[in-house]
Amino acid sequence: MTVSQDTIYAQASEQISDFQFDNRVAGVFSDMIRRSVPGYTQIINTIGDLADRFVIPNTQIYDLGCSLGAATLSIRRQIQGRQCRIIAVDNSESMVARCQENLNAYVSDTEVDLVCGDIRDIDIKNASLVVLNFTLQFLPPEDRETLIAKIYQGLNPGGILVLSEKIRFEDAPIQKLLEEQHLDFKRANGYSELEISQKRSALENVMKPDTLPLHQQRLTDQGFSHFSLWFQCFNFASMVAIK
Numbered sequence: 470m471t472v473s474q475d476t477i478y479a480q481a482s483e484q485i486s487d488f489q490f491d492n493r494v495a496g497v498f499s500d501m502i503r504r505s506v507p508g509y510t511q512i513i514n515t516i517g518d519l520a521d522r523f524v525i526p527n528t529q530i531y532d533l534g535c536s537l538g539a540a541t542l543s544i545r546r547q548i549q550g551r552q553c554r555i556i557a558v559d560n561s562e563s564m565v566a567r568c569q570e571n572l573n574a575y576v577s578d579t580e581v582d583l584v585c586g587d588i589r590d591i592d593i594k595n596a597s598l599v600v601l602n603f604t605l606q607f608l609p610p611e612d613r614e615t616l617i618a619k620i621y622q623g624l625n626p627g628g629i630l631v632l633s634e635k636i637r638f639e640d641a642p643i644q645k646l647l648e649e650q651h652l653d654f655k656r657a658n659g660y661s662e663l664e665i666s667q668k669r670s671a672l673e674n675v676m677k678p679d680t681l682p683l684h685q686q687r688l689t690d691q692g693f694s695h696f697s698l699w700f701q702c703f704n705f706a707s708m709v710a711i712k
């Protein structure tokens with residue numbers, strides 16, 4: 470996979486439009502997410518490790534908002550020979566086209582159904598693992614509970630949901646500290662003040678982070694028996710919930 474550098478917000482723009490997972494973003498996404506999300510590579514690797522632990526033969530795995538397929542590839546490497554099917558879903562045509570190329574680059578005996586569609590419209594059944602890796606935050610807040618309920622219903626007992634998200638904090642000094650630490654992470658990865666502020670404006674209307682207590686409450690309200698945060702770096706977190 471060739472990785473192109475993200476310079477999308479490098480030039481000053483008079484009008485910043487809402488962030489979209491369009492062809493431009495898809496073309497640089499690998500670089501963008503690694504330089505923007507602390508711990509991203511560790512999270513992708515750990516999703517593979519969780520697949521090894523939780524994926525049962527003859528079940529299905531869902532990667533919801535799969536983008537370029539990083540989580541799907543990490544899972545697929547771990548579950549050879551288990552006769553499972555991975556259903557990878559994204560509603561960005563540009564992401565799906567590139568994801569298909571990435572999947573084709575490796576051989577595997579695990580079938581992947583790559584679906585270009587809305588994760589709110591797909592059926593979930595016979596699942597041992599569902600992944601929402603930085604996707605739920607892009608759904609309108611009022612649609613999040615319904616999706617979590619559908620995931621819970623589609624998981625087999627003992628199945629696991631991995632939920633990674635940018636998070637916000639009710640405590641103002643903590644919110645300020647962790648947000649500043651994240652901005653320093655972006656600066657250290659070569660983003661300029663202009664890039665940081667233009668991307669922040671672009672994301673403002675489309676990405677609405679929840680607090681950790683809200684995530685936990687939503688998951689337990691929908692029936693998940695076991696919940697833990699397994700990763701946090703600044704205002705980015707990854708959680709597991711087991712049915």
Ligand SMILES: C[S@@+](CC[C@H](N)C(=O)[O-])C[C@H]1O[C@@H](n2cnc3c(N)ncnc32)[C@H](O)[C@@H]1O
Nearest residue numbers: 490534535536539559560561587588602603607
């Ligand atoms: C931050 S990216 C996810 C990163 C990816 N999971 C990974 O691990 O590399 C969010 C993705 O969710 C997709 N997405 C957002 N809303 C969606 C929806 N309602 N249905 C399907 N895909 C959606 C976007 O197109 C985008 O590719």
Ligand SMILES: O=C(O)C(=O)C[C@]1(C(=O)O)C=C[C@@H](O)C=C1
Nearest residue numbers: 501502505506603635668672676
């Ligand atoms: O909060 C930010 O500054 C981000 O860039 C975060 C984030 C994400 O969490 O998904 C937003 C959009 C891109 O998908 C990559 C990273």
